[in-house]
Amino acid sequence: MTEQANLPATLEAPEGAMSFAFGSPESVIDRREIFDMFEVAHNGRWYEPPISLAGLGRAYRMAPHHQSAILLKRNLLAASFVPSALFPKAEFTRWALDWLVMANGYLEQVQDRAGRPAALRCSLAAYTRRGVQPGQFYWVPRAFTFSDAVEYPAGAIHHLAEPDPMQEIYGMPEYLSALQSGLLNESATLFRRKYYLNGSHAGYILAITDEGLSDADSQAIRQAMRDSRGPGNFRNFFLHLPKGKEGSVKIHPIATVGANDEFLNIKNVTAEDLLAAHRVPPQLIGMVPKSTAGFGNVKDAAAMFYEMEIVPIQERMREVNAWLGVEAVRFERPPMALGATPPV
Numbered sequence: 001m002t003e004q005a006n007l008p009a010t011l012e013a014p015e016g017a018m019s020f021a022f023g024s025p026e027s028v029i030d031r032r033e034i035f036d037m038f039e040v041a042h043n044g045r046w047y048e049p050p051i052s053l054a055g056l057g058r059a060y061r062m063a064p065h066h067q068s069a070i071l072l073k074r075n076l077l078a079a080s081f082v083p084s085a086l087f088p089k090a091e092f093t094r095w096a097l098d099w100l101v102m103a104n105g106y107l108e109q110v111q112d113r114a115g116r117p118a119a120l121r122c123s124l125a126a127y128t129r130r131g132v133q134p135g136q137f138y139w140v141p142r143a144f145t146f147s148d149a150v151e152y153p154a155g156a157i158h159h160l161a162e163p164d165p166m167q168e169i170y171g172m173p174e175y176l177s178a179l180q181s182g183l184l185n186e187s188a189t190l191f192r193r194k195y196y197l198n199g200s201h202a203g204y205i206l207a208i209t210d211e212g213l214s215d216a217d218s219q220a221i222r223q224a225m226r227d228s229r230g231p232g233n234f235r236n237f238f239l240h241l242p243k244g245k246e247g248s249v250k251i252h253p254i255a256t257v258g259a260n261d262e263f264l265n266i267k268n269v270t271a272e273d274l275l276a277a278h279r280v281p282p283q284l285i286g287m288v289p290k291s292t293a294g295f296g297n298v299k300d301a302a303a304m305f306y307e308m309e310i311v312p313i314q315e316r317m318r319e320v321n322a323w324l325g326v327e328a329v330r331f332e333r334p335p336m337a338l339g340a341t342p343p344v
Contacts, residue, residue: 062183069274101125128157185271
């Protein structure tokens, strides 16, 4: 090597060789504490979220296990919700999905002429911001833009937020610990898809050491290899060397099997991370067991999942009733969750 490697530490080595180290491990909280003071900044009118809500919206579809787990919770909540003229199921479903994806759910109270609650409408969490003053909320369709922002009437918005230990302004999704795993799952899938679209199946090195190979033959072989890319790349490849010796033509694969195994490992590990973050039994989202033992009784898993995950979410959502003064959020236990526990 003619240039020195730009690495944290370089160890002494004999002339003509080089060895290096990557430095000491660093904590994930090292040198980051100062940024905690800037995580929820405000522009004088409303607070900006500590994480990109548009990014969370795009990440909603990053991996099938992530989206399927969220939709399972959404569907169970919608199936047990009792709609009314005040709060129809369509608005509840939109509100529940907002809270599950972005950890923030906003309901706008629409009053009649007498000042009584007439309807509840979901204000999309991606564009709703909490104002600097208590009870103040804004509709911000474009980020960091004052001209299009609209302030809601005082007391018209109820904010349901997933608690965050670092700040009390906005909620933070509980699946954030698995967000990087989900993005890795998506990246692995996109990489493999581009691998096939680019016609990279001929991943090998063709080495010919026979002296009888002419320049014209070499050019013809190179052209044939170029033509093997793209559509129709599974065609056979013929090479004729009348005076060739044994071993004069060798094919060296470029880690095709290893890449395939790594792809499967990434998909499996990231899927397990996502399921662990959402705490969803795999049989409830259509996963196929890897062993003959299976996943167990799906009815028992569904009943236990409903009791441990859906019921606590329902209790949080009932906070709207105390804010509104009437019972707008009410649930009935679906048949799949009926068991030892009496209906709500």
